[in-house]
Amino acid sequence: MSAAETNPNVRTVASTQSEMTEIILPNDTNTLGNLLGGRLMHFIDLTGAMAAYRHSRTHVVTAAMDHIDFIRPVHLGDLLTLKSSVNRAFTSSMEVGVKVWAENTQTGGVVHVASAYLVFVAIDKQGRLQKVPQLLPETANEVRRYEDALRRREHREAESARRKEARLATDDEA
Numbered sequence: 119m120s121a122a123e124t125n126p127n128v129r130t131v132a133s134t135q136s137e138m139t140e141i142i143l144p145n146d147t148n149t150l151g152n153l154l155g156g157r158l159m160h161f162i163d164l165t166g167a168m169a170a171y172r173h174s175r176t177h178v179v180t181a182a183m184d185h186i187d188f189i190r191p192v193h194l195g196d197l198l199t200l201k202s203s204v205n206r207a208f209t210s211s212m213e214v215g216v217k218v219w220a221e222n223t224q225t226g227g228v229v230h231v232a233s234a235y236l237v238f239v240a241i242d243k244q245g246r247l248q249k250v251p252q253l254l255p256e257t258a259n260e261v262r263r264y265e266d267a268l269r270r271r272e273h274r275e276a277e278s279a280r281r282k283e284a285r286l287a288t289d290d291e292a
């Protein structure tokens with residue numbers, strides 16, 4: 119038996135995997151008939167939250183959405199499929215990866231259109247931080263994502279400290 123089966127404070131990546139499919143309608147698109155970036159970010163946020171809910175089994179808020187790569191446009195009428203899973207859990211936060219594909223309904227062709235990393239934080243109804251279960255990476259890819267997630271967290275923390283310093287330095291400016 120694995121640690122995830124015997125320990126309620128450990129989850130597998132597979133237990134967090136989530137998926138959502140949407141058809142792109144005129145309300146989702148810009149004047150060229152391509153999916154709006156903000157709408158895509160909304161779908162990414164929702165699919166990411168599903169994995170975070172499955173991992174934490176509590177309330178979650180989006181703390182950060184970073185590293186979104188919009189690789190190719192998505193067209194009116196395409197079927198959009200988003201897949202998410204937790205890459206790593208820390209104390210109250212979880213990094214979730216979301217990958218997005220578009221399917222042309224006429225040709226059946228499927229292309230990778232976007233990828234993103236998000237950080238969700240677990241809180242209770244009063245907004246107090248909640249400790250989340252640890253993640254057990256099982257496959258070579260899961261281990262790679264687990265290790266990369268720590269590097270991204272360190273990078274985010276350094277950037278956040280730099281931005282805070284810049285804000286403080288310019289606070290007196292109009």
Ligand SMILES: CC(C)(COP(=O)(O)OP(=O)(O)OC[C@H]1O[C@@H](n2cnc3c(N)ncnc32)[C@H](O)[C@@H]1OP(=O)(O)O)[C@@H](O)C(=O)NCCC(=O)NCCS
Binds near residue numbers: 179209210
């Ligand atoms: C996210 C939030 C709960 C963090 O609260 P906080 O009091 O700043 O908490 P802390 O600084 O103690 O950090 C708590 C955790 O959040 C993480 N975190 C906080 N801000 C973060 C950010 N900008 N990016 C990534 N992680 C962040 C910390 O790394 C920490 O993780 P850990 O417990 O796993 O080590 C708070 O900033 C918040 O409520 N933000 C608004 C969220 C929101 O409204 N989202 C959109 C709608 S869902």
